[in-house]
Amino acid sequence: MIVHANGSYETGEWLTADTYPDAYFVADGTELAVKVQALYPYYTFVIVDGVLVDVAERAKTPEEEAALLPxxxxxxxxxxxxxxxxxxxxxxxxxxxxxxxxxxxxxxxxx
Known part of the structure; x- marks a missing residue:
């Protein structure tokens, strides 16, 4: 899994840490990968020494809430x-x- 700086992500067996050098590589099936998919897009990055180690759930912004209204x-x-x-x-x-x-x-x- 590749997690981009804007919070979006891509999955695929062909993706490697070299595929997108400015993004974060997360091994598919790991706890972090599952968490990213479960919380998307309402999370913030937890980065330690330039490595994405976790994501923390965050509240929706007013703009995001408005977009969810029918x-x-x-x-x-x-x-x-x-x-x-x-x-x-x-x-x-x-x-x-x-x-x-x-x-x-x-x-x-x-x-």
């Missing part, structure tokens, strides 16, 4: 937009009715 479909977004437009139109119409009633009341009082 994303709305285009249809759902369009419905929300139309509902907001509908509320705005209903409010404007209510204002027009109030003005019309006020005009009728004033006309009735002058007669």
């Amino acid at each position: 994303q709305k479909s285009l249809e759902e977004l369009r419905i929300e937009s139309l509902e907001a437009d509908n509320v705005a139109l209903m409010t404007a119409l209510a204002d027009v009715y109030e003005q019309l009633i006020a005009l009728q009341t004033n006309e009735g009082g002058d007669a």
Whole structure:
């Protein structure tokens, strides 16, 4: 297994410590390899003398939490937009009715 500096990893029998010299080589099937796969991508490196010796679990960032939330479909977004437009139109119409009633009341009082 190769663990890259950004936290991603690759597995394969053909990967060796020389495959990616700027990454960390972890033997497949070891406790560390299993831990990397189990915690991915929510871990930080524990490095001793330039060697990856462990990974420590970390909390998700707010951005990662947001990315895990279900994303709305285009249809759902369009419905929300139309509902907001509908509320705005209903409010404007209510204002027009109030003005019309006020005009009728004033006309009735002058007669």
